[in-house]
Amino acid sequence: MNVLEVTDLRVGFAPDVQALRGVGLSVGQGEVLGIVGESGSGKTVLALAMMGLLPEGARTSGSVRLRGVELLGRSDRELSKVRGRDLAMVFQDPLSALTPVYPVGDQIAETIRIHSGATRSAARARAAELLDLVGIPGAARRARAYPHEFSGGMRQRVMIAMAIANDPVAIVADEPTTALDVTIQAQVLDVLRVAKEATGAAIVLITHDLAVVAGFADRVMVMYAGRAVESGPVDEIYRRPRMPYTIGLLQSLPRVDGPAGEGAARGRRAPIEGSAPIEGQPSGAALPSEPSPPPARCPFLPRCPVAVDGCAAAEPEPILVGPGGHVAACANTSATADPAAVFPVLDVPVPPPARRPRRERPIVLEVADLVRHHPVYRGALLRRRAGSVHAVDGVGFDVREGETLALVGESGCGKTTALMEILRLDRPQRGRVAILGEDTAALSAARRKALRRDVQVVFQDPFTSLDPRMRVAEILAEPLITHGLPVGGRVEELLDLVGLEPAHASRYPHGLSGGQRQRVGIARALALEPRLLLLDEPVASLDVSVQAGVMDLLEELRARLGLAYLFVAHDLAVVRRIADRVAVMHLGRIVEIGSVDEVYGAPAHPYTRALLDAVPLPDPFLERRRRRVPLQGEAPDPIDPPPGCRFRSRCPRYAALTAVESRQCDEHDPGPRAVGHDADREVACHHPLVGARVER
Numbered sequence: 001m002n003v004l005e006v007t008d009l010r011v012g013f014a015p016d017v018q019a020l021r022g023v024g025l026s027v028g029q030g031e032v033l034g035i036v037g038e039s040g041s042g043k044t045v046l047a048l049a050m051m052g053l054l055p056e057g058a059r060t061s062g063s064v065r066l067r068g069v070e071l072l073g074r075s076d077r078e079l080s081k082v083r084g085r086d087l088a089m090v091f092q093d094p095l096s097a098l099t100p101v102y103p104v105g106d107q108i109a110e111t112i113r114i115h116s117g118a119t120r121s122a123a124r125a126r127a128a129e130l131l132d133l134v135g136i137p138g139a140a141r142r143a144r145a146y147p148h149e150f151s152g153g154m155r156q157r158v159m160i161a162m163a164i165a166n167d168p169v170a171i172v173a174d175e176p177t178t179a180l181d182v183t184i185q186a187q188v189l190d191v192l193r194v195a196k197e198a199t200g201a202a203i204v205l206i207t208h209d210l211a212v213v214a215g216f217a218d219r220v221m222v223m224y225a226g227r228a229v230e231s232g233p234v235d236e237i238y239r240r241p242r243m244p245y246t247i248g249l250l251q252s253l254p255r256v257d258g259p260a261g262e263g264a265a266r267g268r269r270a271p272i273e274g275s276a277p278i279e280g281q282p283s284g285a286a287l288p289s290e291p292s293p294p295p296a297r298c299p300f301l302p303r304c305p306v307a308v309d310g311c312a313a314a315e316p317e318p319i320l321v322g323p324g325g326h327v328a329a330c331a332n333t334s335a336t337a338d339p340a341a342v343f344p345v346l347d348v349p350v351p352p353p354a355r356r357p358r359r360e361r362p363i364v365l366e367v368a369d370l371v372r373h374h375p376v377y378r379g380a381l382l383r384r385r386a387g388s389v390h391a392v393d394g395v396g397f398d399v400r401e402g403e404t405l406a407l408v409g410e411s412g413c414g415k416t417t418a419l420m421e422i423l424r425l426d427r428p429q430r431g432r433v434a435i436l437g438e439d440t441a442a443l444s445a446a447r448r449k450a451l452r453r454d455v456q457v458v459f460q461d462p463f464t465s466l467d468p469r470m471r472v473a474e475i476l477a478e479p480l481i482t483h484g485l486p487v488g489g490r491v492e493e494l495l496d497l498v499g500l501e502p503a504h505a506s507r508y509p510h511g512l513s514g515g516q517r518q519r520v521g522i523a524r525a526l527a528l529e530p531r532l533l534l535l536d537e538p539v540a541s542l543d544v545s546v547q548a549g550v551m552d553l554l555e556e557l558r559a560r561l562g563l564a565y566l567f568v569a570h571d572l573a574v575v576r577r578i579a580d581r582v583a584v585m586h587l588g589r590i591v592e593i594g595s596v597d598e599v600y601g602a603p604a605h606p607y608t609r610a611l612l613d614a615v616p617l618p619d620p621f622l623e624r625r626r627r628r629v630p631l632q633g634e635a636p637d638p639i640d641p642p643p644g645c646r647f648r649s650r651c652p653r654y655a656a657l658t659a660v661e662s663r664q665c666d667e668h669d670p671g672p673r674a675v676g677h678d679a680d681r682e683v684a685c686h687h688p689l690v691g692a693r694v695e696r
Contacts, residue, residue, distance in 0.1 A: 002026040003202040004050070004087075004170045009062035009072075011042075011049050019045040021226040022062070027170065027202040034217030034234065035206045036249070038276040038543040039514070042226040043206045047174045050204070051089050052079040067169060085115040088163035088201075090192075092175035094155035098147040104158045105131070105143025111165045130161040133198065134191045151634055152411070153184030157191055164195045170202045171195070177212060181410040181570055183631045186614040189216055208543060210253055211573070211616035214238055215623035222246045225277045225299035228318070232326030235620045240339075242321045242328040244304050247339040248272035252548035254577035256600065256615040257622070270343045271552060272545040274303040275513045298331065306335040306342055358400055358680065364436060364532050364564040365399040365422065371430035372414075372421050376639055387639045391417040393588035394431070399532070402558065404565040406575040406596075408611070409585035410635060415568045418585075419534050422566070423457055435532065453483060456525035460537035462517035466509040472520055473505040479527045494523040498553060515546035519553065526557065535567045539574060551578050572615050576600060581680070584608045587635055587646045590672070594681030604675045604688040606653045607631075645670055645686065653687060661687060 004027045011020040020042050027033045035043050048054050050064050052071060064072045066087055071079065083089070091097040099107055108130060109123035118126065124143070131139035134157040147155055156176060163171050173192065177185040189212065196203055205217060213220055214234065221231040222243065230243040241247045252272065277299060298304070298311040310316075310331040318327040328336075336342055373388040392414045399405045407415040422433055425448050427441035434440070435455055443451065459465040466475055476491045492502055498519040509517055518538060525533055538554070539547040555578065557563060569575050575582055576596060583593040584607065592605040603609040610631035617623045631650055636642050645665040648654045654665060664686050672682040675690060 001028065003029050003067060004204065005063070005065045006046075006050065007063040007065075009046070009049060009064065010060065011045055011054065012059040013055075013057065019226050020049065023223075023226070023228055025204075025221055025228070025231075027204060029169070029202055030196060030200050031219070032196070032203045032205055032217045034213035034220040035204065035223060036208065036210055036213055036220060037223035038208070038249075038545060040276050041223040043208075043223055044174055045226075046223075047089070047172050047204070047206050050172055051083060051087065052076065053089075081115075084111050084168075085166045086169050088166075088168040088171045090156070090159050090163050090171065090173040090176045092178055094152070094159045095147060097159060098155060100147055103144050103146055104150070108143075108158070108162050108165055111162055115166045126165070127161075130165055131158070133164075133194065134158075134161045135187065135194075136161075151184070153180055153187055154634070156180065156184075156188050160188070160191050160195055164199050164201070167199045168201050170204070171199075172204045172206070174206045175208070176205070177207065177209065182572065182611060182614045183410060185212070186616075186628075186631075192216070209616075210249060210544065211618040211623075214618050214620045215616050222249070227299070227329070229300070229330075230326075230328040231318075232322060233324040236322050236324055236326045238618065238620050240322055240326075242326070242333050242336045243300075243330050244306055244336060244342050245272070245300050246328075247336060247342045248303075249544060250618060251339070251343050252545045253618045254548075254551070254571075254573040255618060256573040256576050256612060257617055270305070270346050271549040272303055272343070275515065275546070276543075298329075306332050308332045308335075358403070361400040361402060363398050363400055363434075364403075365566060366434040367398070367418070367422065367431070368396045369431040370395045370418060370421060370428055370433065372417055373429065389638045390588045390641055391638065392421060393641075395585070395588070395590055396431075397583050397590065397593060399564050399566055401531075401564055402562050403581065404558065404567055404579045406567040406569055406579035406582045407585055408569055408572055408575055408582055410611075411570065412587075412635065412638065413585040414588040415570075415585055416536055419457075419536055419566065419568050423455070423534055425451055425455065449483075453528040454531045455534065456528065456530040456532075457534040457536065458518075458521050458525050458538045460540050462514065462521045462541075463509060465521055466517060466524075468509055470508070471505065472500075472507055472509075472512075475509075475520060476505075476524055476527055479524060483528060485528070490527065494527055497526065497557070498523045499549075513546070514542050515549060518542065518546075518550050522550075522553065522557070526561070529561075530563070532564050532566070535565055537569055538567075540569070540571065547574070554578065572600075572611060584611065587638060587641055589646070589684065590682075591647065591685065592681075592683045593672075594676065594678050598676055598678045598681055602676070602689075604681075604683040604690060605647075605685045606651050606689060607647050609689060610650075610652065644668055653689070657687065 006023060006025045009020050009023045010018060012018045023046055025033060037043055049060060060072060063070060105124055105127045108127035112118050112123040112126050128140045128143050131143055136142050136157055177188050180188060207213060217234050220234045220237050221228050224245050230246045241250055298315050301307050301311045308331060316329045316331040318329045321328045321333050330336060370392055371394060372392040373390055375385055376387045376389060377383045378386040395418055397405060407418060409415055421428055425440045425443060432439060435451060473491050476494050477487045480487050480490060491505055495502060495504060500519055539550050542550060567579055579596050582596050582599050583590045586607050592599060592608045599608060603612055613628040636646055636649060644667050648665045654662060670684045670686045672684045675681055675683045675688055
């Protein structure tokens with residue numbers, strides 16, 4: 001029996017915009033439905049419509065039934081009796097979803113008391129039980145803590161505990177793992193599995209991460225322009241996708257088990273050109289009670305590589321294309337029988353400097369024993385120093401011409417701090433930074449300004465890094481004017497270099513898509529023809545299809561201009577796709593460094609192994625058969641790091657050591673040592689996993 005059913009759901013926010021256009025779905029007891037698609041496809045609007053949380057002025061029609069009871073059209077008072085009891089939601093941002101002025105235990109207990117009438121003491125006891133169920137250590141004590149005292153992953157666990165407090169029959173999870181570290185993401189998904197088993201609830205998982213869906217969902221629904229364009233069993237969709245949009249999404253995904261440097265050395269898939277329509281297709285001024293007429297063509301037509309004449313005549317209706325109810329809305333399913341032919345492999349040249357052995361190439365960036373400790377003060381009136389945050393604590397590496405070195409690790413490990421210390425081009429707190437052979441501590445003001453031409457940065461969020469008051473042409477011309485260089489036709493050259501049109505020069509940042517804004521940020525960084533680019537999570541905020549295009553662009557520019565990249569990221573699949581070497585950071589230090597092939601193929605540090613194990617694969621079969629070594633707990637306090645090995649409290653290997661071996665970890669901080677066959681590979685571990693290859 002279906003627990004949650006949606007039929008012909010339509011949602012409009014303005015006279016000419018339909019965010020949802022006839023969406024239908026059904027989820028049975030204990031079943032997980034994954035809903036995927038690019039930003040603006042209507043995923044979150046669908047979640048809010050099912051929960052009855054759409055803003056005022058939204059026009060809705062269709063049906064949303066929970067165990068056969070219609071929810072659409074009911075008043076907020078009536079829905080408040082259903083929400084939190086029979087139908088629960090896990091929001092994307094737990095910090096804004098939780099009340100900051102109440103302990104988390106009281107917030108869970110309030111949900112229980114409202115819907116069950118339990119006493120205050122019974123509700124608090126139940127809240128502690130739920131926190132223990134979702135893996136909060138010291139649940140009774142932590143129930144009295146406030147949201148700001150929890151990490152992002154712990155707050156998301158609290159949200160899941162609140163969602164299952166009253167044994168709901170259905171849970172809607174809207175991007176529950178977005179912006180979380182890969183290790184925390186794996187823990188949250190494990191908690192959702194426990195919640196499903198404990199309550200038997202149906203789960204609707206909304207996400208842009210197709211790899212998460214592969215290992216968690218039973219069925220998947222792909223949305224585009226406010227409509228479901230393909231749906232069916234997860235194994236069937238991932239192995240035999242039939243809608244060109246689904247094929248493009250799956251082939252755009254970087255894979256942690258794919259070949260290293262795939263874009264640079266072995267070719268890449270042709271990207272999905274263009275961008276998705278925002279908030280659905282225009283539909284005129286039709287009222288909710290009057291279904292909007294279908295668009296005159298398939299909404300994916302401008303981006304489709306296998307379009308036929310019929311695609312422009314009318315929007316295709318879903319048709320059965322495979323077993324298990326596999327349906328796709330495509331007028332040319334005969335051409336999609338071979339997904340590899342829809343988006344073929346394109347050749348990408350290898351950067352000329354990278355053809356020479358690494359040791360023969362000049363060093364562009366050299367960092368030795370870099371330290372940055374931030375003081376911590378306490379007290380409002382009488383401030384006193386209470387310690388220091390060990391953000392970066394003795395980091396060393398080098399980047400050579402034509403090379404991409406990636407810094408990876410969990411949030412707070414010091415990746416971005418290290419990048420910013422390099423970008424300052426000044427005397428570090430301790431250690432040495434040399435760029436193109438020049439020590440930044442010895443630079444004069446004039447030489448520092450000149451050196452900035454050779455070192456540029458691309459930030460994570462292009463919307464906040466670009467001045468909203470300046471047109472694109474002004475943004476690109478600004479560094480040229482600052483350094484006294486002629487502008488001439490340089491703006492047009494830069495736009496062409498990053499794949500933008502001359503017409504984009506007159507636009508403001510808000511008039512561009514996310515991918516276009518990031519391309520503008522890259523063009524600005526290239527305006528002064530630098531030799532080193534510092535890239536701080538440059539694709540983290542982009543949809544997977546846009547992300548693939550930006551990574552391809554970075555590879556093409558590296559090949560064409562001979563650039564060197566220092567690439568900061570938390571996504572190890574992206575790093576596998578774009579980097580030559582990788583440095584793994586934990587609590588301000590590099591615990592392993594080496595070539596991507598060596599580190600990913602046979603990780604020597606238990607932390608590296610745990611990070612790789614936590615990365616989901618976009619293949620349901622492979623994902624289910626993987627054996628993982630889970631990483632438990634939270635990272636130690638960077639204000640007071642423990643003596644000895646800083647990773648030992650979370651190390652899966654530590655518990656199996658002998659008393660003598662564990663004492664070494666307790667008392668001695670491991671320094672870097674050479675390991676493996678790579679002359680440039682090092683690991684900071686007393687008991688490295690030498691020879692242990694990763695099973696994929």
